Amino acid sequence: MFFGSTKGAKPYDDRNFGTTVHWPNMNLDAFPHTFLSDVPLSSDRSLDDPKIIDELEKFQPDVVIGYGYVQKMQQRVKKWAKQHKSVHGRKILYYYISDSEMHHHESWLKRSLKSLYLPRYFSGIDRFLSVGNSNEFYYKKHGANTDSITRMHFSIDLKQYSLAYQERVTLRANARRDLGLRDNDFTLLQVGKLVEWKRQRDAMDAVAKLPEFLNARLMLAGSGPDETALKARAAQHAAGKTHFLGFVSPTELPAYYAAADAYVHCSSHEPHSLAISEAIYMGLPVLVSHSCGSYGPYDDVRPGSNGFVFRTGDLADLCKKIERLAIDPDLCQRFSRSSHDYAVEAQRRAHGQFLVEALTADGLL
Numbered sequence: 001m002f003f004g005s006t007k008g009a010k011p012y013d014d015r016n017f018g019t020t021v022h023w024p025n026m027n028l029d030a031f032p033h034t035f036l037s038d039v040p041l042s043s044d045r046s047l048d049d050p051k052i053i054d055e056l057e058k059f060q061p062d063v064v065i066g067y068g069y070v071q072k073m074q075q076r077v078k079k080w081a082k083q084h085k086s087v088h089g090r091k092i093l094y095y096y097i098s099d100s101e102m103h104h105h106e107s108w109l110k111r112s113l114k115s116l117y118l119p120r121y122f123s124g125i126d127r128f129l130s131v132g133n134s135n136e137f138y139y140k141k142h143g144a145n146t147d148s149i150t151r152m153h154f155s156i157d158l159k160q161y162s163l164a165y166q167e168r169v170t171l172r173a174n175a176r177r178d179l180g181l182r183d184n185d186f187t188l189l190q191v192g193k194l195v196e197w198k199r200q201r202d203a204m205d206a207v208a209k210l211p212e213f214l215n216a217r218l219m220l221a222g223s224g225p226d227e228t229a230l231k232a233r234a235a236q237h238a239a240g241k242t243h244f245l246g247f248v249s250p251t252e253l254p255a256y257y258a259a260a261d262a263y264v265h266c267s268s269h270e271p272h273s274l275a276i277s278e279a280i281y282m283g284l285p286v287l288v289s290h291s292c293g294s295y296g297p298y299d300d301v302r303p304g305s306n307g308f309v310f311r312t313g314d315l316a317d318l319c320k321k322i323e324r325l326a327i328d329p330d331l332c333q334r335f336s337r338s339s340h341d342y343a344v345e346a347q348r349r350a351h352g353q354f355l356v357e358a359l360t361a362d363g364l365l
């Protein structure tokens with residue numbers, strides 16, 4: 001594994017979270033890796049380091065897997081893999097991962113530019129690794145054929161979440177006790193930075209608007225620039241119904257998934273949320289806005305099977321979907337089982353099976 005920088009491997013100041021962030025469960029000792037830079041560089045389109053070519057020349061891989069097309073380093077690596085055969089007489093396959101999707105709104109100009117650029121860029125890719133239905137539709141729209149796509153899924157910390165799922169009853173009881181939640185409180189959870197496009201305000205307003213007999217409550221895990229405004233909104237419209245958890249370490253998150261009765265994701269743009277992948281592994285029904293990329297007939301959220309899709313920003317639609325879950329424990333249980341069963345299979349693929357299938361399809365196994 002070649003990393004363009006140490007961002008994420010060491011604590012760093014995150015502008016959107018508004019705090020110092022540390023991901024303690026990366027387990028870097030578990031696999032060989034190289035940091036091209038020892039400083040936490042920005043992961044925007046400027047990320048690049050010519051040393052990656054020297055490292056690849058020494059390593060001589062049969063397959064290179066890149067993420068996205070925006071960063072200069074990814075473009076450099078793809079070009080190297082394509083040119084390698086003409087120089088060394090041996091083809092190196094280039095696999096491509098992204099979480100791009102077609103659900104969120106984009107300007108006519110941006111979509112037009114992509115329709116011109118991406119078919120040419122995608123023509124040099126040997127295999128596309130997809131994370132869901134919308135992601136696959138995006139690939140196909142821009143020139144990928146079905147035979148060149150292998151379903152991958154994004155991986156979660158399977159060791160941690162397997163243990164948490166086994167202990168979910170205890171984790172739930174402890175977390176709800178600490179938050180002062182009653183047994184009959186129907187509690188929603190949303191995880192993410194407190195920023196405008198995550199639209200946590202929609203979940204807060206829905207909880208405030210729902211009938212009192214439902215005892216609807218909301219947990220918000222995250223911090224960020226909208227925190228002060230959201231707390232003021234909660235005090236005005238949903239006093240006592242919204243619990244602000246602050247920035248939650250990844251090692252502590254499973255307890256809050258266990259404490260919830262359903263997961264809600266209101267974002268106006270969310271390609272393929274890792275939090276939803278974690279939530280379904282913990283057996284949560286999911287309510288997701290139609291602007292997100294995590295739903296489809298075979299995806300993390302399968303409408304009517306383990307959750308519902310609501311129209312982004314439509315408070316009445318969101319309230320109606322929450323109420324359907326809150327008044328029907330049997331439906332919640334059915335959705336819960338469906339979520340976890342799907343997640344177990346998805347993580348089996350994410351933790352290696354997808355690569356076996358891809359390499360077999362390309363004659364390397």
